[in-house]
Amino acid sequence: MNATHSNSRPTLVSSALAVTAAAAVLLALAGDATGVGTWLVVELVGLGIVGLGAAAYRTGYRVVGLPLGLVGAAVCAVAIGGFGSQGGPLSELLRLVPGFLGLAVLAAALVPVRGDGSRSLVKLGAGGLFACVVLAGLFQTADLTLLLGTAVGTIVAWDAGEHAIGVGEHLGRGATTWRLEASHVLATTLVGAVGAAVVLFARGFANDGLSLASFAMVFVALVLLTVALRW
Numbered sequence: 001m002n003a004t005h006s007n008s009r010p011t012l013v014s015s016a017l018a019v020t021a022a023a024a025v026l027l028a029l030a031g032d033a034t035g036v037g038t039w040l041v042v043e044l045v046g047l048g049i050v051g052l053g054a055a056a057y058r059t060g061y062r063v064v065g066l067p068l069g070l071v072g073a074a075v076c077a078v079a080i081g082g083f084g085s086q087g088g089p090l091s092e093l094l095r096l097v098p099g100f101l102g103l104a105v106l107a108a109a110l111v112p113v114r115g116d117g118s119r120s121l122v123k124l125g126a127g128g129l130f131a132c133v134v135l136a137g138l139f140q141t142a143d144l145t146l147l148l149g150t151a152v153g154t155i156v157a158w159d160a161g162e163h164a165i166g167v168g169e170h171l172g173r174g175a176t177t178w179r180l181e182a183s184h185v186l187a188t189t190l191v192g193a194v195g196a197a198v199v200l201f202a203r204g205f206a207n208d209g210l211s212l213a214s215f216a217m218v219f220v221a222l223v224l225l226t227v228a229l230r231w
Contacts, residue, residue: 008116008168008169009058009112009116009117009168010109010110010111010112010116010117010161010164010165010167010168011163011164011167011168011177011181013164013177013178013181013182014160014161014163014164014167014181014184014185015110015111015160015161015164017156017160017181017182017185018106018110018122018156018157018158018160018161018164019044019047019103019106019107019110019157021153021154021156021157021160022099022102022103022106022125022126022129022153022154022157023040023044023103024153025099025129025132025133025150025153025154025157026040026096026099026100026103026129026132027040028146028149028150028153029095029096029099029132029133029136029141029142029146029150030096031136031141031142033088033092033096034086034088035082035083035086035088036083036096039079039080039082039083039086039100040079040100042075042078042079042082043075043076043079043080043100043103043104045075046072046073046074046075046076046077046078046079047072047076047103047104047107047111048072049068049069049071049072049075050068050069050072050073050076050107050108050111051072051107051111052068052072053065053066053067053068053069053070053071053072054069054111054112056068057069076104079100080097080100080101080104083096083097083100084097091139091141094135094139095132095135095136095138095139095141096132098128098129098131098132098135099128099129099131099132101128102124102125102126102127102128102129102131102132103125103128103129104125105121105124105125105128106121106122106125106126106128106129106157106161107125108121108125109121109122109124109125109161109165110122110161110164110165116165116168116169117164117165117168118165119162119165122158122161122162122165123158125157125158125161126154126155126157126158126161129150129153129154129157130151130154132150133147133150133151133154136150144199144200145200148196148199148200149196151192151196152189152192152193152195152196155188155192156185156188156189156192159184159185159188160181160184160185160188163181163184163185164181167180167181
């Protein structure tokens, strides 16, 4: 029973793709903000250490796994705190800190010490990323193409995280599912890219730019389309 429970954890490929997409969104939205790349690398290193600690803990090496996980969590906290305290403009902190937090929450959802992953945390982490996208629009630090691209990246991160949990539950982590996972993430990316391209094409016929409310509606439409295609 324990082995079966262990094998039902989120799959590695989709989890890695979800975290990669989330990191790419944050980096793309950074713009001219200083130190984002450095602190993002530090956070990713911390998340990797947490993953190693969680794996050791689950396989019975709790004496090693627990301290390792705590060290990784501390590294992540240093990364988030370091970016927040580096003295940049307040607007940079407001629009990027939610992304740093969202990335950590998303990873925590997919690297559980106990349980089989958390869809609620996946949604919360993706919500932090989308907050970055919305705030970039509010502060006008990104053009429409970048906003749509990072919105698609946020959807990919959320969908890949959900897929990692779902495949782990139904097929098991030990099954050979990398083709299934990669094709699913690719399909989600293509759907989002086509939707974004349609918006950009339609914008060429509009007299005014796309408002934030309209952008939010486009994002919701892309999410609903992605959800519809998943079932």
